Amino acid sequence: MDIGLLGQYLANGMMLGTMYALVAVGFTLFFGVLDVIKFSHGDVLMLGSFTGFTAYLGVLAVGIVNPWLTLVAILVVSITTTAALGAVIARYLVLPLKSAPPLNILLITLMLGTALREAVRLFYPDGSNPKAFPALLPTASVDLGGFALRADSAILMAAGIAVIIGLNLLINRTRLGLAIRAVAQDEETAKIMGINYTMIVLLTFGIGSGAAAFAGIMNGLYYNEINFGMGLLLGLIGFSAAIIGGLGNIYGAILGGFLFAGLQTVGAVALPFASAYKDVFAFGVVIALMAWKPTGLIAERSSDRV
Amino acid sequence: MSSIKIENVFTAYDKADVLMDVSLNVEAGKITCLLGSNGAGKSTLIRSILGLTPPREGRISVDGKDITGAATHKVIAEGIACIPEGRRMFPKMTVTENLRLGAFQVSDEALIRQRMDHVFDTFPRLAERRDQLAGTMSGGEQAMVSIGRGLMGGPRILLIDEPSLGLSPLYVKENFKIIESIRDTGITVFLVEQNVRQTLAISDYGYVLSGGKLVAQGSAEDLKNDKEVYAAYFG
Ligand SMILES: Nc1ncnc2c1ncn2[C@@H]1O[C@H](COP(=O)(O)OP(=O)(O)O)[C@@H](O)[C@H]1O
Ligand SMILES: [Mg+2]
Numbered sequence: 001m002d003i004g005l006l007g008q009y010l011a012n013g014m015m016l017g018t019m020y021a022l023v024a025v026g027f028t029l030f031f032g033v034l035d036v037i038k039f040s041h042g043d044v045l046m047l048g049s050f051t052g053f054t055a056y057l058g059v060l061a062v063g064i065v066n067p068w069l070t071l072v073a074i075l076v077v078s079i080t081t082t083a084a085l086g087a088v089i090a091r092y093l094v095l096p097l098k099s100a101p102p103l104n105i106l107l108i109t110l111m112l113g114t115a116l117r118e119a120v121r122l123f124y125p126d127g128s129n130p131k132a133f134p135a136l137l138p139t140a141s142v143d144l145g146g147f148a149l150r151a152d153s154a155i156l157m158a159a160g161i162a163v164i165i166g167l168n169l170l171i172n173r174t175r176l177g178l179a180i181r182a183v184a185q186d187e188e189t190a191k192i193m194g195i196n197y198t199m200i201v202l203l204t205f206g207i208g209s210g211a212a213a214f215a216g217i218m219n220g221l222y223y224n225e226i227n228f229g230m231g232l233l234l235g236l237i238g239f240s241a242a243i244i245g246g247l248g249n250i251y252g253a254i255l256g257g258f259l260f261a262g263l264q265t266v267g268a269v270a271l272p273f274a275s276a277y278k279d280v281f282a283f284g285v286v287i288a289l290m291a292w293k294p295t296g297l298i299a300e301r302s303s304d305r306v
Numbered sequence: 307m308s309s310i311k312i313e314n315v316f317t318a319y320d321k322a323d324v325l326m327d328v329s330l331n332v333e334a335g336k337i338t339c340l341l342g343s344n345g346a347g348k349s350t351l352i353r354s355i356l357g358l359t360p361p362r363e364g365r366i367s368v369d370g371k372d373i374t375g376a377a378t379h380k381v382i383a384e385g386i387a388c389i390p391e392g393r394r395m396f397p398k399m400t401v402t403e404n405l406r407l408g409a410f411q412v413s414d415e416a417l418i419r420q421r422m423d424h425v426f427d428t429f430p431r432l433a434e435r436r437d438q439l440a441g442t443m444s445g446g447e448q449a450m451v452s453i454g455r456g457l458m459g460g461p462r463i464l465l466i467d468e469p470s471l472g473l474s475p476l477y478v479k480e481n482f483k484i485i486e487s488i489r490d491t492g493i494t495v496f497l498v499e500q501n502v503r504q505t506l507a508i509s510d511y512g513y514v515l516s517g518g519k520l521v522a523q524g525s526a527e528d529l530k531n532d533k534e535v536y537a538a539y540f541g
Contacts, residue, residue, distance in 0.1 A: 175410075178403060178406065178407060178410075179410065181396070181398075181399065182396055182399070182407050182410075185396045185397065185398055185399070186394060186396060188358060188394075189390060189394040189396065190407075191356075191358065191378040191379065192356060192358075192378065192382070192388050192390055192394075193382070193407045193408060193410045193455075194378075194379045194382035194383065194410045194411040194459065195379060195407075195410055196377070196379045197377075197378070197379070198377075
């Protein structure tokens with residue numbers, strides 16, 4: 001294979017890995033603080049994309065044409081709205097069910113995901129059809145020895161990685177992060193330290209959902225298209241990535257995200273029927289990995305999380 | 307100096323009451339102990355004070371202020387700290403991070419550093435291991451972290467639940483000495499223990515809990531000499 005195509009695959013894989021990692025971090029944070037798996041996460045991401053798209057239409061309507069300004073508006077509106085939605089879901093759906101069997105939470109968040117999806121399909125103007133997400137980033141490209149790296153790809157990837165690093169610093173270096181980790185490791189002792197437990201849970205769900213919104217915007221900018229069902233596969237992949245990495249471990253989630261993207265890329269490059277089977281291949285390897293290491297690649301005892 | 311007043315408290319986990327009509331005072335600047343065998347309900351009383359398992363009836367107040375059933379972080383904001391049973395380290399955090407969490411509600415970074423230095427002065431072993439993960443430390447070292455963490459918030463009242471549990475006699479002795487010195491700095495101490503002799507040796511006043519009910523109380527001196535109480539509850 002020529003170097004240009006390989007570079008293309010690599011860039012694409014990195015991009016996907018960044019998005020997956022951003023989704024997986026949410027799963028891992030939610031599981032960390034509340035021991036729950038929130039299956040509506042992918043659809044919250046989708047909602048983040050649509051909120052961003054709506055913000056774009058709004059900005060257009062008031063006559064702003066500067067792409068950077070538009071981008072900032074999309075990000076701010078989408079991330080804050082989605083973060084707030086995540087906190088609301090935690091407050092009114094997940095926290096009240098905290099002591100219910102885990103299966104109930106799984107089922108309820110699964111249903112919530114379906115409800116969000118269907119709501120967008122039915123009530124968003126022409127919601128059942130894909131929306132053309134604007135290409136707001138410069139598309140000029142630099143030639144890297146046969147492979148043309150486009151500026152928009154480079155910017156997206158850099159921004160995504162910056163957000164991942166930022167999340168990591170937030171969790172490991174700040175007072176809020178300290179509280180999140182404390183709640184994840186021992187909820188009751190965290191309370192005894194004077195931590196406002198409910199507040200930390202809501203903030204954690206807000207942060208995870210905001211990260212998903214960012215991934216949703218990335219997705220829209222990269223493919224220039226969003227649709228009401230986009231959260232289904234992204235949610236499943238993010239969940240798988242979090243599981244491969246050892247649910248509850250933030251580094252594991254990031255690793256899992258890039259690993260899954262790597263598998264898809266290898267699947268697309270190496271399989272005879274090309275890209276059609278890349279997901280089958282990637283999920284197949286995940287199943288094999290799970291059989292080999294049931295607790296994930298970064299093994300965790302149930303007591304030490306995040 | 308602060309005090310806790312517990313009045314006619316009933317606490318239950320599911321249906322059955324674990325604490326029945328418990329009333330006691332934790333006097334300002336003193337060590338008040340609560341003695342009782344395993345399952346008597348000692349930890350449940352601490353959980354009731356902290357709002358972790360709120361009483362279903364009765365009243366708990368700090369310096370006259372009602373805290374019955376308040377959220378735990380609000381109880382802590384009243385100047386209460388707790389060294390929980392089993393020490394409860396955050397196992398994947400360093401010693402420093404564990405101590406930092408003890409001062410979670412303190413916003414003055416200089417004060418936090420000063421208190422941490424004080425903890426390291428008291429327990430030089432911890433200073434050497436400040437970057438070690440707490441989960442990898444010995445029981446004795448974890449006890450030091452737990453005590454240090456309890457002091458980091460600068461509490462006016464300290465609740466201590468079975469500090470001698472699972473420790474070697476040498477550490478137990480050391481711990482009781484430290485608890486005495488904590489009292490001497492003006493911190494009110496509520497000490498829950500099964501270790502009758504050593505607890506009474508440092509306490510000012512004591513209560514005996516059995517089957518969720520208070521069955522005896524008196525000055526530490528009186529309880530020490532009470533043959534009947536000894537025979538009935540600690541035989
Ligand atoms: N989380 C809980 N759920 C149900 N029952 C409990 C719980 N914790 C303690 N108990 C019961 O309450 C009683 C008192 O327990 P506890 O307060 O821990 O006693 P102590 O600290 O004196 O050993 C025991 O019978 C115990 O089984
Ligand atoms: Mg106990």
